[in-house]
Amino acid sequence: MGCCYSSEDKPTEEEEEPLIQPNNIVSKSPNGTERNPPNVPTARTDEQALLTSILTKTAQNIIDVSAADQPMMEPHEYMDRARQYSTKLAVLGSSLPPKKALTLPSLTSQPHQVLSSDLVPYSDVQQRSSVLLTCNRTFQGKCTTSQMFIQKQ
Amino acid sequence: MTTAALTAGLERIPDQLGYLVISSEDGVLASAGELENDEHTAGVMMQMVRTASRFRLSGSPDVPFKRLSVILDDFVYTVTVSGHKVFVVKRQHNQQEPVNV
Numbered sequence: 001m002g003c004c005y006s007s008e009d010k011p012t013e014e015e016e017e018p019l020i021q022p023n024n025i026v027s028k029s030p031n032g033t034e035r036n037p038p039n040v041p042t043a044r045t046d047e048q049a050l051l052t053s054i055l056t057k058t059a060q061n062i063i064d065v066s067a068a069d070q071p072m073m074e075p076h077e078y079m080d081r082a083r084q085y086s087t088k089l090a091v092l093g094s095s096l097p098p099k100k101a102l103t104l105p106s107l108t109s110q111p112h113q114v115l116s117s118d119l120v121p122y123s124d125v126q127q128r129s130s131v132l133l134t135c136n137r138t139f140q141g142k143c144t145t146s147q148m149f150i151q152k153q
Numbered sequence: 154m155t156t157a158a159l160t161a162g163l164e165r166i167p168d169q170l171g172y173l174v175i176s177s178e179d180g181v182l183a184s185a186g187e188l189e190n191d192e193h194t195a196g197v198m199m200q201m202v203r204t205a206s207r208f209r210l211s212g213s214p215d216v217p218f219k220r221l222s223v224i225l226d227d228f229v230y231t232v233t234v235s236g237h238k239v240f241v242v243k244r245q246h247n248q249q250e251p252v253n254v
Binding site: 104105107110112119125 | 162163165166167177202203206215216218219220222224229231233234235236237238239240242244246
C-alpha cells in the first residue's frame with residue numbers, strides 16, 4: 001500500500017522501486033526454478049504470478065475477430081466481384097446437362113370444353129367392375145369402389 | 154391467359170363442385186368451391202396425371218387421352234392439361250352407383 005516517510009529523508013533506492021514491475025511475466029531461470037524479482041515480497045510475487053498466468057491462458061484461448069485484418073471492399077470492387085461470380089455461375093450452369101423436362105404435354109387446347117363434356121357412362125363403369133374384381137383378388141380385398149378411367153375422346 | 158380467363162369457363166361447368174388450376178412450376182394458380190386451397194388434392198392429381206401422361210399406345214408417340222376421370226361414389230374428378238397448366242374439376246356424380254365389390 002505504500003509507506004510513509006518523511007520528506008526530509010532521502011528515499012532509498014529500495015523505496016523508489018515500483019511494487020508492480022512493468023514486465024510482470026514471471027521469468028524462470030534456465031534450470032526451471034522460479035526467480036523472484038529482487039526485493040518483492042514472496043506472497044505478492046506468487047499472487048502476481050498466478051494472476052499473470054491466468055491472464056496469459058485467457059488471452060491464448062480467446063480469438064479476437066475484431067482484431068482480424070478484414071479487407072474493406074469498395075462498392076465498385078464488390079460489384080465487379082458479384083459480376084464475376086454471376087458469369088462463372090452462368091458458364092457452369094450452361095455446361096451442366098439440361099434438366100429433364102418436367103412439363104406435362106398439353107392434352108387439349110379447349111380445357112373447358114373437355115372438362116364440361118359428359119362424364120363416363122355408367123355402362124362403362126359397370127364394364128370395368130370386372131377389372132376391379134381382379135384387383136380385389138390380387139390385393140386381397142383392399143380395392144375400393146373408386147375407379148380411374150382414361151378417356152380418349 | 155389471365156387467371157380470370159382460365160377460371161371463367163370452369164365455373165360454368167355443369168354440376169361442378171369446385172376446381173383447381175395448377176402449374177407444375179408455380180403450384181396452385183386458382184381454386185374454388187370444395188377444392189379451394191386444397192393443395193393436397195392438387196398434389197395427388199398432379200401425380201396421377203403425370204403418371205397417366207407416360208402411357209402410350211403401341212406405335213404412337215402421343216399421349217393417348219384428353220381427360221382423366223377419377224370416379225368416386227358421389228363425385229368425379231375430371232382432369233386435363235392445357236398450356237402447361239393442369240385443370241381439375243370436381244363434379245357431382247349423379248349417375249347410378251357402381252356395383253360395390
